[in-house]
Structure formats: structure tokens, C-alpha cells
Amino acid sequence: MNDQDTPSKRRRREHSPMFKRELVARSLVPGASVAAVALQAGINSNLLFAWRRMHLSTQEQPQTPAPPQPSPMLLPVTIEAAPVAPCPSPTAAAPRQPGGTIEIDVGGARVRLRGAVDEASVRHVLQTLKALA
CATH class of the missing domain: 1.10.10 (Arc Repressor Mutant, subunit A)
Incomplete structure (x- = not known):
């Protein structure tokens, strides 16, 4: 074929x-x-x-030279020890005075508060008892 x-x-x-x-x-x-x-x-x-x-x-491509790239410059580094401020020594907490006991009878309930008690806590407890009575 x-x-x-x-x-x-x-x-x-x-x-x-x-x-x-x-x-x-x-x-x-x-x-x-x-x-x-x-x-x-x-x-x-x-x-x-x-x-x-x-x-x-x-095709001939015109070879334009690339602009010269500046080389990375390494600079000298001097590390100086910074003056260190002395750390304040922890102050000893003020010694707690031995607390006493507060007993309050309100509306058939007795509340005992022992140790150091702040005013806000006492006020809160008393308001709660008053609301329940």
C-alpha cells in the first residue's frame, strides 16, 4: 500500500x-x-x-548590567553591662495582731467573727442577716 x-x-x-x-x-x-x-x-x-x-x-536581548548591589555591611557592636539597680528587698508584712472574736446576735441567729475582720465584710453579713429576718 x-x-x-x-x-x-x-x-x-x-x-x-x-x-x-x-x-x-x-x-x-x-x-x-x-x-x-x-x-x-x-x-x-x-x-x-x-x-x-x-x-x-x-533575538539578541540587550544585556544591561544590573546596578551593583551594595554588599551587606557588618558593623561592630559593643555590649556594655547596664548598671543594675538593686532590687528592693521584700518588706516583711506587718505582723498581724492576734485577732479577737466578735459575736453578734441578730434575729435569733448568732454570728461569730474571728480574727481580723474588715468593716465591709461585717456590714455585708449584717445586711444579709437583716434581710433574712
Whole structure:
């Protein structure tokens, strides 16, 4: 069988370098659509993108040297001991005086308060008992 006899065997189309250059140039025009250029030429846009990549890679890119970056500079550091203020020694808590006992009879109830008792606590207890009576 010949290659021409079998319809399933397709030959790859070969495009001339001039055709490729023309399409690449048209696709590189600012505002041009690569897909539209490829469609007008009857080729796949992926093929035109590949030609563009090849064209752009062979173009000489002007090598502008990068501005020199300043190298990091290390500065000497001197650590000085800061004067430490002496910590105040904990003051001993004022010794508690031995507390006595307070007994209160209110409304048939007897309340005994032992030790140091503050005024607010006594007031609270008395108000509660008064409310319950």
C-alpha cells in the first residue's frame, strides 16, 4: 500500500521560514491577537506561540548590567553591662495582731467573727442577716 492510498496517514505540513517570520511579526504587533493571526493563517495558535518563542529566544536581548548591589555591611557592636539597680528587698508584712472574736446576735441567729475582720465584710453579713429576718 502506498502512503497516498491510506487516508489515515497524514503528513505534517511544512511551513516556509518566510511564512513563519511573517506570522510571528504580525503577532508581535502591539494589540495583535495571536489566536486571530493563527486563525487567519489556518494554523493552530499553539504552533504560532512556539514559533514566537523560538524567534524571541534567538533575538539578541540587550544585556544591561544590573546596578551593583551594595554588599551587606557588618558593623561592630559593643555590649556594655547596664548598671543594675538593686532590687528592693521584700518588706516583711506587718505582723498581724492576734485577732479577737466578735459575736453578734441578730434575729435569733448568732454570728461569730474571728480574727481580723474588715468593716465591709461585717456590714455585708449584717445586711444579709437583716434581710433574712
